[in-house]
Amino acid sequence: MxxxxxxxxxxxxxxxxxxxxxxxxxxxxxxxxxxxxxxxxxxxxxxxxxxxxxxxxxxxxxxxxxxxxxxxxxxxxxxxxxxxxxxxxxxxxxxxxxxxxxxxxxxxxxxxxxxxxxxxxxxxxxLARQGDTAITHQFRGNDSGRVQSARDEKSFIQFHYDLSNEFYQLFLDPEMQYSCAYFTSWTEELEQAQQHKLDMICRKLRLQPGDRFLDIGCGWGGLLCHAVQHFDVVGHGVTLSQKQYDFAVEKIRRLGLANRITVELRDYRELSGEYDKIASIGMYEHIGIANYTAYFNKLSSLLRDRGILLNHGITRRAKHSKWQFARITPGRRFILKYIFPGSELDHIGHTLAKMEACDFEVHDVEAWREHYALTTRLWCQRLEARKEEAVRLVGEERFRMWIAYLAGVSFAFQDGSLRIFQTVATKHDRKGPSTMPLTREHLYLSAP
Incomplete structure (x- = not known):
């Protein structure tokens, strides 16, 4: 005193x-x-x-x-x-x-x-005495992930996603979509906007009955289930999150889709086989820019020739120099230490160049920045409205960290320091036509 x-x-x-x-x-x-x-x-x-x-x-x-x-x-x-x-x-x-x-x-x-x-x-x-700022919720390892020998992908993913399924259910939609929604109006409910997102992904991938569909970083299984139920594909997904895996397996069983969907607790780098379509939704932010060549080469090896990849991820603005772009800003330091260890955001130009170098032909790049500003705003509001439940699940400290994170990210998307793009590309293994439609008309037709 x-x-x-x-x-x-x-x-x-x-x-x-x-x-x-x-x-x-x-x-x-x-x-x-x-x-x-x-x-x-x-x-x-x-x-x-x-x-x-x-x-x-x-x-x-x-x-x-x-x-x-x-x-x-x-x-x-x-x-x-x-x-x-x-x-x-x-x-x-x-x-x-x-x-x-x-x-x-x-x-x-x-x-x-x-x-x-x-x-x-x-x-x-x-000269006043030092205040007590002890924080228990933070990643204790190499949080930047830039030292490749020290990257622990499973620890990075589980630190964020294994917080609690019940916690995420407090603010996500019923399909547990933890990625940008697609709004057809700014007053639309989050649940409907997430359904629009799922439909849009499936249409961009031109999913057809019987397609072998791979979801890299499949989360809680929402996209897989939607694709199988509405587009009659055969789905496979991988995740490194134990809690996401358990949730997805139970959901697939409950919906009676076990004969059409398989999910593995597995690193995507260990996958083999061939797929017609691949979705990577909110995944490549976790890869690390230094690993992009290996990442896109791996996806290319899993995709048949002329198969379609949809890469959906957050980016940053390009800078005048590589040093400026590589600098870890105060906001990013907070994200790495307390929210998303090991994550790294590219600029879209570099990503597209890497995709082309790995035998992908880029067909469509769509910006969803303002959609994510609204998505994260709604998540923040929904989580804060259920504060008592959230604190019971994860404690006051983590609840406050997450509210600060979601609010800050929403304004970063609103202002433009963060961006997000969906990129559609095909594997271009040999010369000739891409087999893609001449126009984008198919993207705005009702799903079958």
């Missing part, structure tokens, strides 16, 4: 810091200090939407290390809170400016701050 004199010193320092921020930022939110008092961060700020700070040691910890990861750790451990409504709505409120800074970028506002003044005011807080 702090004595009255030191606590008063900390409070005055905090008020001076946030008052200066308010003069510069003109934000629409407030800060609630540990004594219950509020500092408005703009002329039109409201106390309803506010950041609550648990104590001076929390503010001191953030000031000593003002990184995104540290901020999220403070939130995950309950040392700071965002109040007024759902986190994704709070972030929207934070991004909206008052009249004085309307249209001014965050980077320009930061430049306007008097850094020397802030440092002088922060000194008492910088």
């Amino acid at each position: 702090h004595n009255q004199a030191s606590d008063s010193k900390y409070l005055e320092a905090a008020r001076r810091i946030f008052t200066h921020v308010a003069e510069t930022a003109d934000a629409r939110i407030s800060v609630r200090l540990w004594d219950g008092s509020f500092v408005r961060l703009g002329d039109n700020a409201t106390e309803q939407w506010h950041i609550a700070i648990k104590g001076p040691e929390v503010l001191g910890t953030i000031l000593r290390k003002p990184t995104l990861e540290n901020l999220i750790r403070q939130y995950a451990s309950g040392n700071i809170d965002f109040n007024g409504g759902p986190l994704i709505d709070f972030y929207e409120m934070l991004r909206s400016r008052g009249p004085r800074t309307q249209g001014v970028s965050s980077s320009r506002i930061k430049k306007r701050l008097n850094k020397w003044y802030l440092f002088k005011q922060a000194l008492p807080l910088l």
Whole structure:
């Protein structure tokens, strides 16, 4: 506990810091200090939407290390809170400016701050004792996955996907689609948009009765079951997640599809045989850019000549230099350590070049960025609405991590720093026609 004199010193320092921020930022939110008092961060700020700070040691910890990861750790451990409504709505409120800074970028506002003044005011807080930010939910191994000899694909996948099937059921649709939905209107329900996605994938693959269909990274089996039930294919899927595998096997049994679908708990690199169509949905983000040649060569070896591949995955914008693109940003560092260890996002141009180098002919590339912004927003809202159940399943810390992750990703897609593409390609093993349709008309006809 702090004595009255030191606590008063900390409070005055905090008020001076946030008052200066308010003069510069003109934000629409407030800060609630540990004594219950509020500092408005703009002329039109409201106390309803506010950041609550648990104590001076929390503010001191953030000031000593003002990184995104540290901020999220403070939130995950309950040392700071965002109040007024759902986190994704709070972030929207934070991004909206008052009249004085309307249209001014965050980077320009930061430049306007008097850094020397802030440092002088922060000194008492910088000397406050270190806050407790112990986090239990994080990947303990080589999370970047860039050292190929240290990559542990199964550990990477199970860290994320084996959290709990019941947890994912709180915010996913009944088909357990953990990838971008396809909306025909921005007011459409998530469940219907995910059905549109499944149909669109099957039409892009031109699935025909009897086709040998492979789903790489098949998740909870939703696409496999949909393809077999509606397009009469013979399906096979692989996953490295034990919980996904168990769920998929039980679903296939319950639907009476065991004679048409097989699923293995297996690395795709161990597969053999030949398939007519292959889907890779939300899979290649886990591969690592250095492994793309091996990845696409393996898919090519599994596909018959003129067979169709649909590669669906998240990408980033290309940069002016390889160094800029390879740099691990603060947001990506958080994702690697706490959410998706071993993941790496390419830019679409490089991916297409790798596909062509591995004997694929690219036919169609479709951007779904805004679809994923809405998908992740809905996931975030649905999960936060079932907070009590989520906390019972995975604990407060993990729940907060996931809310922060889904909200951040939604805005990254909305703003354009993240993108997502569906790429349709055929294996081009010999010269001649591709056998693909002349137009895209087949994509927008009703499924058979």
